[in-house]
Amino acid sequence: GAVVSQHPSWVICKxxxxxxxxxxSLDFQATTMFWYRQFPKQSLMLMATSNEGxxxxxxxxxxxxxxxxxxxxLTLSTLTVTSAHPEDSSFYICSAIASGRGTDTQYFGPGTxxxxx
Amino acid sequence: xxxxTQMEGPVTLSEExxxxxxxxxxxxxxPSLFWYVQYPGEGLQLLLKATKADDKGSNKGFEATxxxxxxxxxxxxxSVQVSDSAVYFCALSGKGSEKLVxxxxxxxxxxx
Numbered sequence: 026g027a028v029v030s031q032h033p034s035w036v037i038c039k040x041x042x043x044x045x046x047x048x049x050s051l052d053f054q055a056t057t058m059f060w061y062r063q064f065p066k067q068s069l070m071l072m073a074t075s076n077e078g079x080x081x082x083x084x085x086x087x088x089x090x091x092x093x094x095x096x097x098x099l100t101l102s103t104l105t106v107t108s109a110h111p112e113d114s115s116f117y118i119c120s121a122i123a124s125g126r127g128t129d130t131q132y133f134g135p136g137t138x139x140x141x142x
Numbered sequence: 143x144x145x146x147t148q149m150e151g152p153v154t155l156s157e158e159x160x161x162x163x164x165x166x167x168x169x170x171x172x173p174s175l176f177w178y179v180q181y182p183g184e185g186l187q188l189l190l191k192a193t194k195a196d197d198k199g200s201n202k203g204f205e206a207t208x209x210x211x212x213x214x215x216x217x218x219x220x221s222v223q224v225s226d227s228a229v230y231f232c233a234l235s236g237k238g239s240e241k242l243v244x245x246x247x248x249x250x251x252x253x254x
Contacts, residue, residue, distance in 0.1 A: 059241075068245055069242075122240060132185075133178075
């Protein structure tokens with residue numbers, strides 16, 4: 026149990042276009058999901074905390090107008106990279122906390138590799 | 143702010159060798175400490191955790207002890223297997239916070 030999926034697993038897009046990445050909790054409900062970014066040989070950096078039914082909370086230095094997060098249901102959060110540029114190329118990872126399990130364990134998705142040409 | 147420093151890899155060992163991956167942290171108060179493992183093509187999985195000083199987390203033969211005096215949480219395993227090949231991340235969360243701060247990860251390769 027506690028499986029988190031991401032779609033797509035990899036995407037290549039042209040500079041200036043927008044890309045949407047989905048994060049789904051497959052067998053549990055998640056009121057809280059997190060979005061991370063990982064550069065090669067670097068640690069995961071938290072971008073934002075996504076709460077179902079409310080606005081996401083962004084970490085310092087993360088542009089909320091560029092990285093749009095929507096957590097419309099208890100099993101789905103989306104990250105949209107708007108007007109993508111080559112510097113947005115990265116590995117994006119989501120995680121989710123299972124609601125009502127009395128634990129703060131985060132379950133991670135496999136990640137999405139974004140390449141902006 | 144909070145930060146985690148873990149030994150850089152890659153680490154290559156033979157099967158049945160002893161493993162240590164060092165992790166030290168900087169944090170205010172008493173954070174919770176975690177080790178996550180990422181197998182090829184999969185998402186990060188919680189390997190073990192400790193929530194207070196002197197606690198020992200253990201799972202699948204791996205152990206780590208929360209050392210407040212040295213601000214460390216080193217990962218150890220007495221006898222590694224090929225199936226342990228993965229990337230290992232040390233992480234912390236501040237008291238009362240769900241946010242995780244990660245180290246850079248250490249890639250472990252175990253050869254038969």
